[in-house]
Amino acid sequence: MGKLRSMGKTSDLYVEVPAGQFLFREGDSGAEMYIIESGSIAILRAVRGSEPLAVLEPGDFLGEMAILEDQPRFASAQARADSRLLRIERAAFAELLRQNVEIAVRIMRKLALRQRRAELRVGELQQELKQLRAGSPAPPVPVAPAAAPVQAVPVAPAAAPVQAALPVAASVAAAPVLAVVPEPIAAPPPVVASRVVADIAAAAPAPVIPVVSPPAAPAMPPAAAGLALVHAASGQRFVLEPGRAEFLVGRVDPVTGITPEINLGPLDTARSLSRRHAKLLRQGALLFLREEVGTANGTFLNGQRLATGAAVPVKPGDSLRFGTIEIVLAAL
Incomplete structure (x- = not known):
């Protein structure tokens, strides 16, 4: 992590992070949290690559888990723009919560939101696993071998003379049984209504289709300047x-x-x-x-x-x- 520059009369409380610099990295030890006064901070994890988990804006806070759990940093924090943050050390955290109830409420809501997102993600993963299991192919069913291969029967040309009935019958009896595949039967033509019904339908007036005008667009607020x-x-x-x-x-x-x-x-x-x-x-x-x-x-x-x-x-x-x-x- 690059060196953080302090500023102002409260230099022991505030830090400045130039755009692109890391405030802390995943796995670092930490004993302080931060409240963003200006700029923006991207929260990154190695497993997600360059895609941020979240982008925090002024008024948001980060790093509180290191104070609450005394564990290494869960993710990295990188400034997307020149940022100024208030640094709160672990020793001053309890006093901060006593003096500023809003921060305590926001931390609790943030933790609740994280838990809700985690539960939703677990549910999505379980649903995806069920779909994968349902879509897996069934095991192959063993098929018994055919008794004998189907042999082709030579067909005499049309101009050939007709053979005697007895030799033909004998040859047919001696030939192997052939599977007969029926030719597809054409679908019957559609049923046409009788002349009387057609005349009545033609004489009936066409249905009236109501024309619905689109709803009017809501009035937009005027220009925000002035x-x-x-x-x-x-x-x-x-x-x-x-x-x-x-x-x-x-x-x-x-x-x-x-x-x-x-x-x-x-x-x-x-x-x-x-x-x-x-x-x-x-x-x-x-x-x-x-x-x-x-x-x-x-x-x-x-x-x-x-x-x-x-x-x-x-x-x-x-x-x-x-x-x-x-x-x-x-x-x-």
């Missing part, structure tokens, strides 16, 4: 920076030092907001809202609670609620 989140109670505005692909909504995390792009912490008098509460995602001209894993008090769009991890489109005029904080998406 938007802001407006807190109605205070009038505070949070402008969505043009050109940025995603915006984390939440509050400052004192443990990791991460400040979200939309910091609603000063407005959260009821302390209902999670540190990594939700994300606004810009995809081309569209804007989507997604609740992050570990959010405790819910994310709402026009009064409807969102399912965790599900990205839903939003447009100007929509009412968003993060915990107890009411926000309106407005066009600039």
